[in-house]
Amino acid sequence: MFWAIRMLSAAILVSAAILLPPVLCSCSELLANDEKWVSLFDGRTLAGWERVGNENSIWKVQDGAMTASGPASMLVCTQGPYRNFRYRAEVMISDGGNSGLYFRTTRKPGFSDGYEAQIDSTHTDPIRTGSLYGMCHVYKRLVEPETWFTYEIEVRDDVWRGRDVTRIKITVNGDELYEHLDFTQAFREGHFAFQHHDPESRVQIRKAEVLELAAKPAQ
Numbered sequence: 237m238f239w240a241i242r243m244l245s246a247a248i249l250v251s252a253a254i255l256l257p258p259v260l261c262s263c264s265e266l267l268a269n270d271e272k273w274v275s276l277f278d279g280r281t282l283a284g285w286e287r288v289g290n291e292n293s294i295w296k297v298q299d300g301a302m303t304a305s306g307p308a309s310m311l312v313c314t315q316g317p318y319r320n321f322r323y324r325a326e327v328m329i330s331d332g333g334n335s336g337l338y339f340r341t342t343r344k345p346g347f348s349d350g351y352e353a354q355i356d357s358t359h360t361d362p363i364r365t366g367s368l369y370g371m372c373h374v375y376k377r378l379v380e381p382e383t384w385f386t387y388e389i390e391v392r393d394d395v396w397r398g399r400d401v402t403r404i405k406i407t408v409n410g411d412e413l414y415e416h417l418d419f420t421q422a423f424r425e426g427h428f429a430f431q432h433h434d435p436e437s438r439v440q441i442r443k444a445e446v447l448e449l450a451a452k453p454a455q
Contacts, residue, residue, distance in 0.1 A: 276313050276428065276444040277302065286312050288344050293432060301328075301440040304432035310338070310345050312429040313444070319425040320451055324388040326443040327355055331381035334359040335439035336369065339389055340426035347431065350423050353389055353406060355431075355439060357381040366408050372416045378408050384442070385409050393421070394452050 276284060279300050287295045289309030295302060302311065318340070329335055334356045341350025354367040354374075358381050365385070366374035379385040390405040402418040430441055 273445045273447045276315060276446060277441065279442070282311075284314055286314055288312050288429075289432075295432070298440075301442040302430070303438060303440045305438070306432075306435060308347075308434055309432045310347075310429045311432070312341070312343060312345065313427050314343075316427040317425045318427070318446060318448065320392045320449040322388065322390045322447040322449065323428060324386060324443075324445060325441055326384055326386055328384045328440045328442075329355050329357055329365070329381055330438040331358050332360075333357075333381065333437035333439060334361055334433040335437060336431035336433070337387055337389070338427075338429040338431065339391060340423035341429050343427055345427075345429055350426055350429070351391075351404065352431070353387060355387075357383075359433075359437070366406055366413050368404060368406060368416050371418065372406075372414060374413065378413075390449075392449055392452065393424075 279297075281297060282295060282302065285295070285302070287293060287309055288311075290307035293304060293306040293309035295304045295309070295311050304311065323339060325337060327337065336352040336355055338345060338350045338352050352369040354363050354365055354369045356364050357377055357379055362375055363369060363373050364375060364377055365387075366378050386409055388407040390407075392403050394401055394403050396417060399419055400421060402421045404416045404418060406413045406416070428444065428446070430439060432439065
């Protein structure tokens with residue numbers, strides 16, 4: 237009996253040794269992947285961000301979110317420039333409000349500099365959240381005003397059927413809407429920014445983070 241118990245204990249230990257390492261390895265890999273995301277907003281200050289535009293426009297952190305008031309302006313992330321990346325932010329737009337999440341924009345942008353992912357639920361402009369402004373438009377209301385949602389953008393230069401292209405994937409609240417192929421490669425690299433569209437609009441941003449991606453190997 238004692239010999240049988242020892243054999244059973246040994247079998248249990250061997251099984252544990254076989255099963256445990258893959259689980260531990262998997263967790264480590266998930267942690268390593270998560271660590272690649274870099275936060276661009278500390279939740280308390282505008283460190284790393286700069287207002288661009290009308291000097292009477294005011295950007296501030298209120299209740300853990302970046303928000304603006306006054307005349308139109310842009311809030312630009314001073315880190316970068318970035319080229320290939322995944323970028324995600326948690327955003328809320330006011331009822332009747334209009335804003336934009338900009339990427340590959342300049343350090344001193346106007347409204348037409350860089351790619352713009354539209355932020356708009358009920359503004360008179362019918363181009364809604366989920367749109368790549370001027371390139372691929374969504375007219376259906378995907379998120380309600382005064383409601384937090386997650387915007388994720390994936391951008392990567394690539395080659396498609398022998399042609400250079402910038403691939404742009406747009407995801408809202410975890411739903412991938414589409415991938416736009418920009419063969420003009422209108423904007424090659426740049427910074428992130430948020431638009432304050434007008435005095436009646438109020439956008440809030442409580443998280444912004446980036447995961448840089450490796451460039452596609454040369455073919």
